[in-house]
Amino acid sequence: MPGDKGKKYRLLWISNPVNPTGQFIALDDIHALLSHASATGTFVVIDEAYGEYTDRPDAIRSASAFLKSYPNLMVLRTFSKVHCLPSARVGYMIASSESLRQAVNTYRPMFPFSWFSLYMAQLAVLDTDYVNEIRKRNLERKTHFFELIREKNSELGAFSFLNSDTNTLMFRHRNLGADALHELLAKQGFLTANLNRLTGIQNQGFLRMTLHGDGVNEKFIDAIKNHFA
Missing domain, CATH: 3.40.640.10 (Type I PLP-dependent aspartate aminotransferase-like (Major domain))
Structure with a gap:
């Protein structure tokens, strides 16, 4: 403005x-x-x-x-x-x-x-205790996720992740388009939001994922390392 x-x-x-x-x-x-x-x-x-x-x-x-x-x-x-x-x-x-x-x-x-x-x-x-617990849990998951990304940086070099203040993360692959990556991840059991047609960031290859617990984030990183890195 x-x-x-x-x-x-x-x-x-x-x-x-x-x-x-x-x-x-x-x-x-x-x-x-x-x-x-x-x-x-x-x-x-x-x-x-x-x-x-x-x-x-x-x-x-x-x-x-x-x-x-x-x-x-x-x-x-x-x-x-x-x-x-x-x-x-x-x-x-x-x-x-x-x-x-x-x-x-x-x-x-x-x-x-x-x-x-x-x-x-x-x-x-x-129920403010519940909200505080969800916020705390999300911060722990996000911190752990980026720690894993840094640890495996050499194996995940084709991927880039944007930091976020919420429970979702945007990411993309250097060589794969959003549509192809979205479909390939779905075949691996990971549902993502395809942002490739979203006004303002269309055709930039971005997907969005939600942070999870119970080992899901680790499984996601292992999947992209083994199949797409």
Whole structure:
């Protein structure tokens, strides 16, 4: 936006952590963006679907910290990721002004979710120990995964992995295209997301994987070392 002088936008939608890279945008950068957007009359939505992965046990790292300063801001979170309730289809919005909340309510369905989904979401909000444990476990898995990558670097030189602040990692192969690699990994029993047609990174060969426990990450690394390195 700051580089697009003369252009005006009605709405700017940003995911933080970024989807699909999983990388967290520093709140100082979000603050600067909000300041510019406010000056141009642009509404800003910060989609923090993976936000719980970058929070801390003693602090929430969220754009919601700026709600009192910017009347153009909306922050979204969901129960589909860390809370493991995708089928509940429950999320929430925190808006900086009553007018924004009323505008959203105008288009909201009469019954946006079931009573049971709401009940599950209420239980999830209260279970902070679970969220802290999931975040801790994910950090341990990610640290261990990159330790394995470094140990086997000479055997995995054709692969490159992007660091992430969430439970997913983007990666690609130097010589294999995304479609071919996606199919070959599937035959080895590993399901990945093919990002080759995703706007912004199309035709760059990226796939995305989810970090797992119980030896799955080790099996994945052994598979790519033995079949694709």
